Amino acid sequence: MAQATELLTVIDPKGKGKAPAGLDTDDFKAMYRAMLFTRLFDQRGMNLQRQGRIGFFVPSTGQEASQIGAAYAMGQEDVLFPSYRTHSIALLKGISLKRMYDQMWGNDGDAVKGRQMPNHFTFKDINWVSISSPIGTQISQAAGAARAAQIKGDKLAVWAWFGDGGTSSNDFHAGLNFAGVWKSPCIFMCENNHWAISVPQEMQTASHSFAAKAVAYGMPGMRVDGNDVFAVYEASRQARERALNGDGPTLIENLTFRMGPHSSSDDPKRYQPPELFESWQKKDPIERFQQWLAAEGIWTEAWEDKLRTEIMGEIAEAVEAAESTPQPEIETIFTDVYAEMPTLLKDQLEGLKEQIRRDGDIEDTGGAFPL
Amino acid sequence: MAQATELLTVIDPKGKGKAPAGLDTDDFKAMYRAMLFTRLFDQRGMNLQRQGRIGFFVPSTGQEASQIGAAYAMGQEDVLFPSYRTHSIALLKGISLKRMYDQMWGNDGDAVKGRQMPNHFTFKDINWVSISSPIGTQISQAAGAARAAQIKGDKLAVWAWFGDGGTSSNDFHAGLNFAGVWKSPCIFMCENNHWAISVPQEMQTASHSFAAKAVAYGMPGMRVDGNDVFAVYEASRQARERALNGDGPTLIENLTFRMGPHSSSDDPKRYQPPELFESWQKKDPIERFQQWLAAEGIWTEAWEDKLRTEIMGEIAEAVEAAESTPQPEIETIFTDVYAEMPTLLKDQLEGLKEQIRRDGDIEDTGGAFPL
Amino acid sequence: MPQMTMLEALNDAYHIAMEKDADVVTLGEDIGKKGGVFGTTAGLYDKFGDMRVMDTPLSECGIIGTAVGMALYGLKPVAEIQFLDFIYPGFDQIVSEMAKMRYRSGGEWTCPMVVRSPSGGGIRGGHYHSQSSEAYFAHTPGLRVVMPSTPGDAKGLLLASIFCDDPVIFLEPKALYRHGKADVEEGYYEVSLDEARIAREGNDVTLVSWGAMVPTCEQAADLAQEKGIGVELIDLRSVLPWDAATVIESVKKTGRLVVAQEAPRTCGFASEVSATVAEKAVEYLEAPIGRVSGFDTPFPYTLEHVYKPDKKRVLNAVEYVAGWE
Amino acid sequence: MPQMTMLEALNDAYHIAMEKDADVVTLGEDIGKKGGVFGTTAGLYDKFGDMRVMDTPLSECGIIGTAVGMALYGLKPVAEIQFLDFIYPGFDQIVSEMAKMRYRSGGEWTCPMVVRSPSGGGIRGGHYHSQSSEAYFAHTPGLRVVMPSTPGDAKGLLLASIFCDDPVIFLEPKALYRHGKADVEEGYYEVSLDEARIAREGNDVTLVSWGAMVPTCEQAADLAQEKGIGVELIDLRSVLPWDAATVIESVKKTGRLVVAQEAPRTCGFASEVSATVAEKAVEYLEAPIGRVSGFDTPFPYTLEHVYKPDKKRVLNAVEYVAGWE
Numbered sequence A, B: 001m002a003q004a005t006e007l008l009t010v011i012d013p014k015g016k017g018k019a020p021a022g023l024d025t026d027d028f029k030a031m032y033r034a035m036l037f038t039r040l041f042d043q044r045g046m047n048l049q050r051q052g053r054i055g056f057f058v059p060s061t062g063q064e065a066s067q068i069g070a071a072y073a074m075g076q077e078d079v080l081f082p083s084y085r086t087h088s089i090a091l092l093k094g095i096s097l098k099r100m101y102d103q104m105w106g107n108d109g110d111a112v113k114g115r116q117m118p119n120h121f122t123f124k125d126i127n128w129v130s131i132s133s134p135i136g137t138q139i140s141q142a143a144g145a146a147r148a149a150q151i152k153g154d155k156l157a158v159w160a161w162f163g164d165g166g167t168s169s170n171d172f173h174a175g176l177n178f179a180g181v182w183k184s185p186c187i188f189m190c191e192n193n194h195w196a197i198s199v200p201q202e203m204q205t206a207s208h209s210f211a212a213k214a215v216a217y218g219m220p221g222m223r224v225d226g227n228d229v230f231a232v233y234e235a236s237r238q239a240r241e242r243a244l245n246g247d248g249p250t251l252i253e254n255l256t257f258r259m260g261p262h263s264s265s266d267d268p269k270r271y272q273p274p275e276l277f278e279s280w281q282k283k284d285p286i287e288r289f290q291q292w293l294a295a296e297g298i299w300t301e302a303w304e305d306k307l308r309t310e311i312m313g314e315i316a317e318a319v320e321a322a323e324s325t326p327q328p329e330i331e332t333i334f335t336d337v338y339a340e341m342p343t344l345l346k347d348q349l350e351g352l353k354e355q356i357r358r359d360g361d362i363e364d365t366g367g368a369f370p371l
Numbered sequence C, D: 001m002p003q004m005t006m007l008e009a010l011n012d013a014y015h016i017a018m019e020k021d022a023d024v025v026t027l028g029e030d031i032g033k034k035g036g037v038f039g040t041t042a043g044l045y046d047k048f049g050d051m052r053v054m055d056t057p058l059s060e061c062g063i064i065g066t067a068v069g070m071a072l073y074g075l076k077p078v079a080e081i082q083f084l085d086f087i088y089p090g091f092d093q094i095v096s097e098m099a100k101m102r103y104r105s106g107g108e109w110t111c112p113m114v115v116r117s118p119s120g121g122g123i124r125g126g127h128y129h130s131q132s133s134e135a136y137f138a139h140t141p142g143l144r145v146v147m148p149s150t151p152g153d154a155k156g157l158l159l160a161s162i163f164c165d166d167p168v169i170f171l172e173p174k175a176l177y178r179h180g181k182a183d184v185e186e187g188y189y190e191v192s193l194d195e196a197r198i199a200r201e202g203n204d205v206t207l208v209s210w211g212a213m214v215p216t217c218e219q220a221a222d223l224a225q226e227k228g229i230g231v232e233l234i235d236l237r238s239v240l241p242w243d244a245a246t247v248i249e250s251v252k253k254t255g256r257l258v259v260a261q262e263a264p265r266t267c268g269f270a271s272e273v274s275a276t277v278a279e280k281a282v283e284y285l286e287a288p289i290g291r292v293s294g295f296d297t298p299f300p301y302t303l304e305h306v307y308k309p310d311k312k313r314v315l316n317a318v319e320y321v322a323g324w325e
Ligand SMILES: Cc1ncc(C[n+]2csc(CCOP(=O)(O)OP(=O)(O)O)c2C)c(N)n1
Pocket: A085, A133, A134, A135, A162, A163, A164, A165, A166, A167, A193, A195, A196, A197, A258, A262, D029, D058, D060, D082, D086, D089
């Protein structure tokens, strides 16, 4: 079993390299568009939060190649256990912006009915499992879903996304261990963006890489240049092939960098050496891919302008629609706790309605998220 | 960092080999005596349980070298987080049999005041931390204690004992990860006895060895012939040296075999291939060491007889004393929950006394432990 | 009708469920060849093989986490936790994930699964093989928490739990596993997860319990009867959601209430029953609401029999409440 | 006397404790250079260095497990859990180890340590940054569970907790972190972990609460006063062990009781308060015991303000109970 400790790279820092087999110009364009879309979506998201229009936002700036490269290798039937930082995948898969903004506004159109903070999406139609806040929990679940696919005889891969911090969680250990023993078709995608909020990767583990942790579970570990969309695609494709061939799980570490704050509530200046940031800014994954595309004659300024205009237009329209959608009904506090609402909850809902009838609407005293 | 995947062996299966430096005949004798003592203590323990005189017993038969070899490398100031299967270490360290049997009877002399099942000892005077039933919990605690020693500037090692099953626990992952990052003086002793009750080691993990898991935490991992008392001693000594030199933690896997049932409640016939058992019976750690001692002219039949008579005598005396010690007072149900007994518990104790005054003693309806 | 112990009834339910629906799978420590440390899963491994009856690594976090993943995928997993005392490494998956999945996904994703585990004392297991921790789960919206007290209920409740759309914590009173045989219907049947059982009717004192304490309460009710006190014994069967209406109805009739649990008193489920009645039916109460429980201490080993509430302790509470004027 | 927010008071207590005793250390996620996501540990890293102020890997299991080990070794660790909702990966170490260490070792080994964590709603954090889970801990003998409601109490209770011989779960109502400034004594002082605080005296209805709900209850008491209802407000400060005597004394005077918590109702700590009174002082009760609480659902995001009990909901319960005849 190969335990790659060297970094898998395809496009060099100068933008030179050979595209993976099986991808054509349309693919390159789709990949680039999704990466750019993500960058613009993130900029807009941070702005919306700063303007007090949404309560919270998690950007993925700097990690676009790491996410789109892998997402491009997924099969349609694959099951996805995403993290709160991987909305790029939804953008790639064509989830409408309206659905995404409805979630972020927690409004009446929101699939999760205003119950979760922004970025905690669920898209069952693309096998995108509901995102959780607690770190790591989706990792063992993914191992279980992959086992279920084996049991049912379904040919597909299950993808679990998490960060460098997530590797320290209980569920990382359990999930990879179970998947290893079961040889389940699971792909563990670790985005090493150097930070778990303010905790740097070297305080997360003394392991020489996160990929090396695969040894402990008897599976291959791959260390990939996470700012190189082709390298990520290629590693992911190989892992998926292995999964579908019955060769079991893979751990992939995408070495990348969180080029913004942890979330709209964080300020990296308090803990991040500026030189580190600057050195990674030079490795911007979008610029790198752009260079490659330009060299191939695919990227032009005109195309870029067109894309940007198109995307910004889509965003503006969806933001407006989401913002003007009303809040969810108060019933939504009580539904979906159980398949059927039990008496106790019916009584509590009645009590609440009674209170509102008597005292009027309940005042929203606000509260701002610190993290 | 050396990641030994080969098995460290000193005494070969024929009983030939060179003793580690620094040990002399008195040491060899003390080691052998402790191993034999453990074997006899275990036989007696299983008998006592079969006779219904104690409620439960966990034997360590087959693992005597794995335990005594390591225990012999410990320093007096070292802190020990044992498992329920390592009472051999207490025997080596000269804990009186009366104390051990009092615990197993859960009587009025029991240091834990009849609150825990047999084999769950505490011996603060030798830095032996109270044993827990939940698997793994002592591993992260040991990492914390080792960190505390660093903070206080104390030169010592902290030892955490656990089995192959224990490596799957949350605390294994957390404990080794924290110790790796902190470079704490912690020695993680994994006794791979092939079984977690009925689950064989190959269903515990797909990792090619348990020692290999050290890679994931940036620490050395050593794989040791756990039936070779000198090999275990030598590996442990090296790990301790590293710990005291500030070189951080070590994971040691002692490859050994559980030559009996998991506990007095288990029957391995239901799941264990007889050939496997037989192959390991031939590698009995006591016989192997005996052969070596005999070749060196240290072991004689007369000595063996003398030892056995001595030990059996000690055991008989202590058993009798423990068995005739009364049960703990009912107050012991309520003390030590807090440093001082709160009102609520005082009231509950009063209520209980009142019930007994009125209705007489409470009937013991029994119940037998299945595991 | 066949006579079975609770263990046999549970094993029967398991076989029936796995025959009926290929999506039912089970996983846990030592549940395969060994058939479970209590034998609850005996025979399943031989009949259904290692893809549906899975021995797992020693990780409750992994057992419950992977079971959640299986449920999300569309299976109906039944996860065994060897002793309830060992469930805590997987507690996060229960309270943060399994319980909240339907809610937090707006109903898109659900966890129809069972976590079953032997609970309570009775085997001289000291404090790590004896605790009754239903209250932790009963304070967790989204879960169903079920505890049978008879072989017949055990089978019907387990089947209902396995085929229920909600996640269920199924707590098996290990003291009752081999407590005696009783009639158990053959074949598939369900017992409602929403309805308490009136185990015996009476007019003087309402006695509410669940799980292992129910037979103890029956004995206490017999003793009370000898003293002329008619006890109405209600076996809740489920503590979340629970059948408060049946309890309140009964209290309206008797005016007196005792609640008995094995768990420590403070913040146990008995407190919930008491508080609900003190809120909804205080005007019918003619006496203090009695609680019988374990003490607010960890569970001891040698003195287990002194710790665990016995029939006399229940009887004393019933007499006290019945005699109150 | 200086005026401080609760956050400032907690930070002050931290500095004082760490200066006073070199055995006090602290560990958690982002508590070092960042000073904590709320700023509770601000300044500690610069002053005491990375051996005493430890940023950790992302593992609550590891944070609490290693803290237990440090306490066993002789330190006085203060472990921060970033949000109470994330404590569950370390729940096993709390309920199986920290809470039971003294008992199970016959008093040989103890865990004098604090696990502190921001608790409750008020920051629009959805259901994973808002839960009030004190009831899980209150059902765990061996723990102390403390929840301050004022800056002065926060400081004195945190100091008492750090230097207490028992393990303490210290829950900080994050909604009150910056709720306003109040007088806080300078220097070292302790507030008793065993005594409730009578926040206001009154003769008509006893209102019991703790943590974040106390200021809400004060507002409700003001509104009640306007309607001629005199509320006696008791702030429990500790929910385990708790000061039942003070509550019972008050109920003997008022004959009426409302208990208010932010947590879901079923099996919450309000039920314990109610059940204790229904057991010990039912004869003084002139009305049902009211409970005000969060609903028995996970904590929502958009409708947080509708979910969380507000002053009107408390007032309604007080009026209902006061008006009962
Ligand atoms: C169990 C748990 N503990 C703490 C947190 C608070 N928290 C949210 S994100 C985060 C850091 C995560 O870092 P990483 O896994 O590297 O992912 P990234 O944010 O870098 O994508 C922390 C500590 C949490 N959500 N869950």
